[in-house]
Amino acid sequence: DSTDTLMEGYNMKWTRLAGVAAFVLLFCAACQPKQKKETTPAIVIGFSQLGQESSWRQRNTDSVLEAAADARYRVLYRNGDASQEQQIKQVRSFIISRVDAIVLAPIVETGWSTVLAEAKKAGIPVILNDRNIAANERRYITSGVYTDAVGEGKKAAAFIKKKFADHTGPVRMVQIYGNKDSSVSAGRSQGFTQALAGDSRFQTVVVRYGDFMISKGEEVIRQLAKEIDLKNIDVIFSHNDDMTLGILKYLKATAIRPGKDIVIVSIDATQKGIDALRRGEINADIECNPETGAKVMNLINLILNKRQFEPAYYLEDKVFSEFDSNLSSVQRKY
Numbered sequence: 031d032s033t034d035t036l037m038e039g040y041n042m043k044w045t046r047l048a049g050v051a052a053f054v055l056l057f058c059a060a061c062q063p064k065q066k067k068e069t070t071p072a073i074v075i076g077f078s079q080l081g082q083e084s085s086w087r088q089r090n091t092d093s094v095l096e097a098a099a100d101a102r103y104r105v106l107y108r109n110g111d112a113s114q115e116q117q118i119k120q121v122r123s124f125i126i127s128r129v130d131a132i133v134l135a136p137i138v139e140t141g142w143s144t145v146l147a148e149a150k151k152a153g154i155p156v157i158l159n160d161r162n163i164a165a166n167e168r169r170y171i172t173s174g175v176y177t178d179a180v181g182e183g184k185k186a187a188a189f190i191k192k193k194f195a196d197h198t199g200p201v202r203m204v205q206i207y208g209n210k211d212s213s214v215s216a217g218r219s220q221g222f223t224q225a226l227a228g229d230s231r232f233q234t235v236v237v238r239y240g241d242f243m244i245s246k247g248e249e250v251i252r253q254l255a256k257e258i259d260l261k262n263i264d265v266i267f268s269h270n271d272d273m274t275l276g277i278l279k280y281l282k283a284t285a286i287r288p289g290k291d292i293v294i295v296s297i298d299a300t301q302k303g304i305d306a307l308r309r310g311e312i313n314a315d316i317e318c319n320p321e322t323g324a325k326v327m328n329l330i331n332l333i334l335n336k337r338q339f340e341p342a343y344y345l346e347d348k349v350f351s352e353f354d355s356n357l358s359s360v361q362r363k364y
């Protein structure tokens with residue numbers, strides 16, 4: 031009797047133990063991966079891009095989004111539609127969402143202090159992408175990956191110097207900027223003007239704004255042709271390829287042959303820009319490298335892991351011009 035009772039108790043113990051073991055096993059298999067995810071939540075980045083004005087911009091957006099995916103960061107992507115007001119709202123919503131880092135491509139240089147101070151107070155690092163902000167507002171940002179706009183302007187000037195090396199008399203130039211108060215147009219113009227200073231032949235006679243867009247480039251040159259005689263202009267320095275394409279569209283419907291009667295220097299080196307260079311309608315196209323993504327993600331990684339980083343990073347740009355012999359093999363991503 032007593033043996034039976036003992037065996038019964040023994041059996042019951044084993045059955046219960048087996049049940050518990052099975053439960054534990056099941057629990058481990060079903061729940062552990064989920065638990066792991068909950069303990070290490072993904073890094074979340076808020077990305078405010080300034081607009082969709084150009085094919086350069088499209089490639090830059092993709093560069094950032096692709097690099098974030100590679101780094102396994104989650105991205106809240108917002109497009110500012112060329113409005114600073116929109117961008118400020120977006121940054122504010124990132125702060126409310128308590129993102130880990132903010133990436134901002136600022137449409138203009140000034141007017142960011144209030145919202146950037148809010149980000150700083152919330153302890154969220156802000157990294158600028160492509161464009162810069164005014165020096166006195168920079169204390170609110172952590173670092174940036176920038177377009178070397180001054181360098182691009184200098185490269186454009188170097189081409190002009192070479193092209194007009196044997197030219198006597200004045201070289202009358204028109205500059206078509208992008209949007210007003212953008213750091214890149216300011217930088218490109220500064221680099222260009224500085225590099226040509228000291229040679230009094232070179233004169234910028236008119237400056238206009240074309241918002242970095244095809245339609246605006248065409249509109250601006252059509253308007254300008256009503257105000258001045260374009261036959262007296264030797265050079266058009268257009269601050270991006272999209273505006274240049276608009277300018278070419280207009281000029282090709284006139285007696286002025288772009289690339290021959292008037293020297294055209296452009297920036298970005300998009301596929302369409304390079305195609306126009308091959309056709310002889312553009313004389314030089316200075317690359318603006320849109321691949322900021324990997325550098326931005328690397329920088330975020332350094333910042334979040336409290337490692338050392340530089341206050342500013344720049345991208346390198348090539349030059350394509352009518353002086354190159356191998357243009358036919360050039361392939362662009364944008």
Ligand code: GYE
Nearest residue numbers: 084086177214242270318
């Ligand atoms: O050149 C132009 C774009 O900020 C460098 O903006 C950028 C410029 C680029 O829309 O195409």
